[in-house]
Amino acid sequence: MRIQRIQAIAISLPLIKPVKMSFEEVRNAENVLARIETDNGITGWGEAASAPTMTGETQGSMVAAIRHLADKLEGLPADDIPAAMHRAGQYLYGNNSAKAAIEMALFDALGQARGKPVYELLGGAKRMRVPALRLIGTGSTAGDIAETQKRLAEGYVAIKIKVGVDTPEADAERARAVAASVKDDKVLICTDANQGWTPDEAIRFVKGIADTRIEFFEQPVAAHDVAGMARVAAASRVKIGVDEGLHSLDDLxxxxxxxxxxxxxxxxxxxxxxxAVHDAALLCEELVMKVNLACKIAEAGIASAGLMHLAAAIPSVDWGVSLSSPYLADDIVAEPIALSGGYINVPTGPGLGIRVDETKVRRYTREV
Ligand SMILES: [Mg+2]
Structure with missing residues (x-):
């Protein structure tokens, strides 16, 4: 089985409602799909969100990167994914999001060819159902509490409060109020500042939430400021997590x-x-670090399926699984990954276990 053709497709999907984060408000998901045809008639799909503030890649640069790599990879064996991705790395430094879309499409194609779900290709499933971590970011304390109560009533057992949008004191007050509104002490509560603060500001925030049962606080300061992260961690009773600052196993x-x-x-x-995510999860286990597995707001049904196969296969997901397709008003797969009572089931079909609706792909395709 050989790679015959690689296409890059830019799509823009509407969100049900905007998600507010420290620097930006996300209204549309601007993602890139990789569509790979093999010489034995299989079509594999991959997807990656554009997240310039996190990865430095734009939708246009991702499309360009995939097109740049297409003719270097076409003709290679489709069943040797490490060799194909090694070749991609030789021809193009960085551009991890574009490469992730290609690699996911190769996994999808290989799984279909072998009649195996992707989690089998990643070493087998340790679980087939995981709790979904639900984002809370309405822009107000009352709104956040109402949203939290609504989601808990639906069965969610994990919530993440977006902070870094106001002063540290105001956001700590809001996070405290939301956490206090959660009566079930088995619910996982965490916060994420998306690099929104300086170390001093973040320390003011962690002091404000010290006596809550918030489990962890993600990326308080700028991605590159690892020393600043360490200062916040030293001052914090709540565990600190890294997100935007993590781009390699060395960063971990x-x-x-x-x-x-x-x-x-x-x-x-x-x-x-x-x-690479699977390898990072194994390293986390070795370093005794907790794992949150996440899609970027808002990857659709292809990347969400990829995430679920990882959720099945990695050693642990103690800090939750952040699926982003539920935030979308529409999807490009025939049966979007379903949530039932706040839990997500791992797809079981061959490859990613999804059926891409190419009519919808064309409807949401945009020129970049
Ligand atoms: Mg984050």
């Missing part, structure tokens, strides 16, 4: 060495694919 080791994080948010777009 660096945060661990400097005591800058006790857990990590693993995303294919940052690390460059399913295999």
């Amino acid at each position: 080791r660096h945060h661990h060495q400097l005591k800058a994080a006790l857990g990590a948010s693993l995303k294919t777009i940052k690390l460059g694919g399913l295999q």
Whole structure:
């Protein structure tokens, strides 16, 4: 089985409602699909969100990167994914999100060819059902509490409060109020500042939430400021997690060495694919770091399926699984990954276990 053709497709999907984060408000998901045809008639799909503030890649640059790599990879064996991705790395430095879309499509094609779900290709399933971590970011304390109560009533057992949008004191007050509104002490509560603060501001925030049962606080300061992360971690009773600052296994080791994080948010777009996330999860286990597995707001049904195969296969997902397709008003797969009572089931069909609706892909395709 050989790679015959690789296409890059830019899509823009509407969100049900905007998600507010420290620098930006996300209204549309601007993602890139990789569509790979093999010489034996299989079509594999991959997807990656554009997240310029996190990865430095835009939708246009991702499309360009996939097109740049297409003729270097076409003709290679489709069943040797490490060899194909090694070749991609030789021809193009960085561009992990574009590479993640290609690699996911190769996993989908290989799984279909072998009649196996992707989690089998990643070493087998340890679980087939995981709790979904639900984002809370309405822009007000009353709104956040109402949203939290609504989601808990639906069966969610994990919530993440977006902070870094107001002063540290105001956001700590809001996070405290939301956490206090959760009566079930088995519910996982965490916060994420998306690099929104300076170390001093973040320390004011962690002091404000010290006596809550918030489990962890993600990326308080700028991605590159690992020393700043370590300062916040030293001042915090709540565990600190790294997200935007993590782009390689070396970044994970660096945060661990400097005591800058006790857990990590693993995303294919940052690390460059399913295999890299799997490797990072194994390293987290070795370093005794917690794992949050996440899609970027808002990857659709293809990347969400990829995430679920990882959720099945990696050693643990103690800090939750952040699926982003539920935030979308429409999807490009025939049966979007379903949530039932706040839990997500791992797809079981061959490859990613999804059926891409190419009519919808064309409807949401945009020129970049
Ligand atoms: Mg995050």
